[in-house]
Amino acid sequence: MNSTPLRTEIGGITLENPLMLASGILDENGYTMARILREGAAAVVTKSIGLDERTGYMPPVVFPGDGYLLNAIGLTNPGIDSFGDEIRVAKEAGKPVIGSIFGKDAEEFLRVALKMESYGVAGIELNLSCPHVKGFGSEIGSDPALVEEIVGELKRKLKVPVFAKLSPNVTDIVAIAKAASASDGLVLINTVRGIAIDIFARKPVLTNGYGGLSGRAIKPIGVRLVHEVKKETGHAIIGVGGIYTASDVMEYIMAGADAVQLGTVLMDRGKSVFREIAAELGTLLEKLGEGSIRNLVGVAVS
Template sequence: MPLLSVRVAGLELEHPVMNASGVLGSSPEALERLARAGASALVTKSFTREPRAGYTTPIAVPLPHGLLNAVGLSNPGLEGLRGLVQAARGLGKPVIVSIAGSTPREFAELAAAAEEAGAAAVELNLSCPHARGRGLELGMDPATVGEIVEAVASTVRVPVLAKLGLVDRLVEAAGRALGAGARGLVLINTLRAMAIDVYAMRPVLGNRVGGLSGPAIHPVAVRAVYEVYREHGCDIVGVGGVEDWRTAAELILAGARAVQVGTAIVTRGEHVIGEIVEGLKGYLAEVGAKTIEELVGAAHRH
């Protein structure tokens, strides 16, 4: 049987498929569902230092080729982070805690709390497209990315993953993150987008602007992973429109060592994780690969 086990950013994974932050990552029960579905790691929703209520509804709207959402980073804050991670540790999977701060110090504080609670790694949300003063606003500036990653990497011992979105200087920002101590990158986040109700004549989301995910952004994610891997040859977790084994394989061939699934879990259920894993097994056998490692970045060699 072809081997799907992979090592990414210092984490040993039984296969390359996990959930994306914000999808079934907000409660012990939800993380247990992911573990039962076979996710190789459990990624929490993004936690901030103070509790956040999030935006007014509607916060998510299905579109023909994806999902538009603006949740607003709703979460219970630091205390909720500790409780969730401690509860999830018993599920037998590495727990990756997503954190979102507004300053390097705040990111470092959140990362320290996650590590103390038992996180296997932290994922720095430097790419949320609709949280004012956080996320994409920070990730747009490579220097700021470097400062935040350095603050976190010098504070914790667990692997640090920087989640970057689609910005003009993505390859440069990726280099700054890696140079500052990130063990790997997560590419990409949702894209800033909007939908308007033509009868109400106003934006459909409560926050007006949200993030577009799903199949519509997949080619963008493939391009981002390909270009960053070509320049840096680093450990990458690819995310964006992973719907089946084929879309997962595209990101792996572009340079990703693992993938995250988001919208497909929302629209089809967490069982899609197992379907993707089985599909990747068949694909490896079809192309004559003995391990998934052989295919990482293979598109750069052909």
């Protein structure tokens, strides 16, 4: 019997279990990230950091609904030069910290990435998919040529693995995935663009109007895109989108994910969700008669 049935690996980073913290949830403050790692997450991905400090949008920046969460935070971040302390504190937990970054072009991505790497992160995740800020995120991530240039440039200049987080808000995600094929892994998916209107105020609730939809509602979309990209590219994948239970994790893994990220579930189950789902995963693995979660990666992809 395998003594580490939940252990997995992505881009050369060994994870004690497949559960990582998704970018954008409880990952602005190093103390919070350290606590989440101590609560059982195998790794954390930071909030997306850019070149300059940004305050983001005025609240409401979130709108929780039935089975989903809409958010438009607005890439709030302190600027890469001020983020070293948070990485240092997060790393006190002794587990991998992956730095998420955004930029407007390959040159800016590279500047931020090099600085992030110098803080001692285990890997870099490229936010090519933020759905609600003009000039960043999915505006870049929907252009295959630009994606290829950014990923290529970073892979040439960085020592740590590079992961590309892609948007579901595109017509052909396989084309974007192929453009990011130089990456050490694809992160699928970011939030789905959406809106909520308050019918009494007769206005959108989010200050930005449009936001990104996450939570249980998007899980079938995420699993489908992981499955489709795995089938078409065979690339290493981190699955994310609406994971609430161990069985959700297993769906992503069978669709082709080597690891997964949890985000919105923390709103409902708190930080202890990592430890709980890891335990549930162990039980589920036994029920499925498998000694290692690695044996199940992509089994549902024909």
